[in-house]
Every structure is written in C-alpha cells, then in structure tokens.
Amino acid sequence: MTTASTTASSTGIDDGSVRDAVVTERRTTPPVAHAQGAGMLTTTTQTARRTILQFFRTPQVLIMGTVQGALFLFMFRYVFGGAIDSGGALSYVNFLVPGFLVTVILWTGMGSAAGVAEDSATGVYDRLRSLPIPRTAVMLGRSVADWVLIAWGMFVTGALGFALGFRPASFGKFLLGFALMLVAGYAFTWVFILIGLVAGNAQAAQGLSMLVIPFSFISSANVPVESMPGWMQPFAAHQPISVIINGVRSTMSGGTDVVGIGHSTGYWVVLSLIWCGGIALVFGALSVARFGKTR
Numbered sequence: 001m002t003t004a005s006t007t008a009s010s011t012g013i014d015d016g017s018v019r020d021a022v023v024t025e026r027r028t029t030p031p032v033a034h035a036q037g038a039g040m041l042t043t044t045t046q047t048a049r050r051t052i053l054q055f056f057r058t059p060q061v062l063i064m065g066t067v068q069g070a071l072f073l074f075m076f077r078y079v080f081g082g083a084i085d086s087g088g089a090l091s092y093v094n095f096l097v098p099g100f101l102v103t104v105i106l107w108t109g110m111g112s113a114a115g116v117a118e119d120s121a122t123g124v125y126d127r128l129r130s131l132p133i134p135r136t137a138v139m140l141g142r143s144v145a146d147w148v149l150i151a152w153g154m155f156v157t158g159a160l161g162f163a164l165g166f167r168p169a170s171f172g173k174f175l176l177g178f179a180l181m182l183v184a185g186y187a188f189t190w191v192f193i194l195i196g197l198v199a200g201n202a203q204a205a206q207g208l209s210m211l212v213i214p215f216s217f218i219s220s221a222n223v224p225v226e227s228m229p230g231w232m233q234p235f236a237a238h239q240p241i242s243v244i245i246n247g248v249r250s251t252m253s254g255g256t257d258v259v260g261i262g263h264s265t266g267y268w269v270v271l272s273l274i275w276c277g278g279i280a281l282v283f284g285a286l287s288v289a290r291f292g293k294t295r
Helices: 005-009 015-026 040-057 061-085 092-121 124-130 133-162 172-196 202-216 233-238 240-253 266-294
Strands: none
Touching: 005 092, 005 266, 040 061, 040 133, 061 092, 061 133, 092 124, 092 133, 092 172, 092 202, 092 240, 124 133, 124 266, 133 266, 172 202, 172 240, 172 266, 202 240, 233 240
C-alpha cells in the first residue's frame, strides 16, 4: 500500500477523495505567465539607439561619413570643374552638387554594410534572434540608424556645397530636393544591410560594397549623360541613381528646362519614388528573410 493510501486510511479519508482534492487544486492553481518580449516599436527604437551609440563610440565612422563626401566634392569642384561642361544653363557647381549629394548615399552606405557584417560575425544578431522580439524590428532599427548616418553625411556635404558656390533656385526647392534624397537614402540602406548579412565578415562586406561604385560614376552625377559613349548612355540614363539625380537636380534648380533634360520635374520625382519604393520593398524583404536564417 502506498504512503498516500496509508495516510488516507489512518485519517478516515478514502483514496478517491485524495485524488479529487489534488485534481481540484491543480485546476484552481493559475498558470505561470510566460515573459513577454518587447514589441515592434520598442525593439526598433532600442536597436536603432544601440547602433547610433555605436557610431559615436567609433569616431572613425562619423569622421569618414562626414569628411569623405566633402573631400570628393572639393576635388570635383576645383580639379575637374574647369574641364567639364555641364551642357546646359547651369554652372558646373550648380550641376555637380545635387548629383553629388545623391552619390553620398552610396559612399556612406558602404561603411554601413561593414557594420552589419561585424554585428553578424561577432554573434550580436545570434543573441537578438534568441530573444522574444520581432525579428523584422531588428532590421528596421538598423535601417533607421544607417539612414541617420547617411542624412548626416548629406547635410555636411550640402553645407560645403553652399560654401563652394552652389545656389539652388530657392531654399524651399532645396529642401524639397533634400527630402527626396532622404527617401532615397532610406531605400538604399536596405541594399547595404543585405550586403552586410550575406558577407562573411566586415572585410568581405567592404569588398562587395564596391559593386555599387559603377552606379555612382556611370550616372548623371558628375557629367551629362550625353558626354558618354553611345553604348553606355542607355544604362547611365535609366539606372536608379541617375533617375533620382534628375529628380533632385530639377527640383533644386527650378525645372527640367534649366537642367537640360526631357520630361517634367514631377515625372522624375514620381519615377524616383517608384524606384525607391521598389528597392526598399525587394531588399527589405530579402534582408529580413536573411536575418531570420540561423548560421
């Protein structure tokens, strides 16, 4: 006979009553609540905050994002400016600065890819994947932080552009063009996030990021497309960087007739937004899917 039966017999309680009491106690005991993870907004905010603080703790990142674009703009303005004809009513500095500001997105984003690869290689993302938080929010936070760094680089380079003689049609039109650049900057953060995730380490990510360099130079950023060889012009005229540059330049300069390109300013702005939306959607989905895979 079991101990429970012996105890029940000695106290005058049968086995059935003991079992019923135990079952009743189990049913009435409230279940232990499992800890809930952070929500989408909290995770996005905290991930972005962590990355931005990481930028400040690594001054080289901020310095390169600030100085690199400014140095290249200075060189193009004074080294090549005297030998390049903008081909329209614009002076070369007014032709150069809007296009160059768009290419700052690519130059700054290359460092972001290395940062993503470093976080992935050092196990930071493995730890985040183990937490009860939305995985999409982790990537959203990273994109917001990288976008802030890109915006800072464009702001500093734009200020230097004014110092070097750039004059938009009006300050309001400059702000509209800058807003379009901010949209484009956020879209391209997802390109570099994906590069960082697929690269094995920061050095490989830096090398893979070099694939964006042709989009910077084979574009309407520094010279008119018409000055390029005929076989190169279709790619240079229709690739997304040139489309965004046309939208920004015509907005800041006061119209496509001033810039010397076809269609209207609204056409190039809408086409730019379509490109930005497509890039963000495709590369954002691929980045989130890649982040969700464990190594």
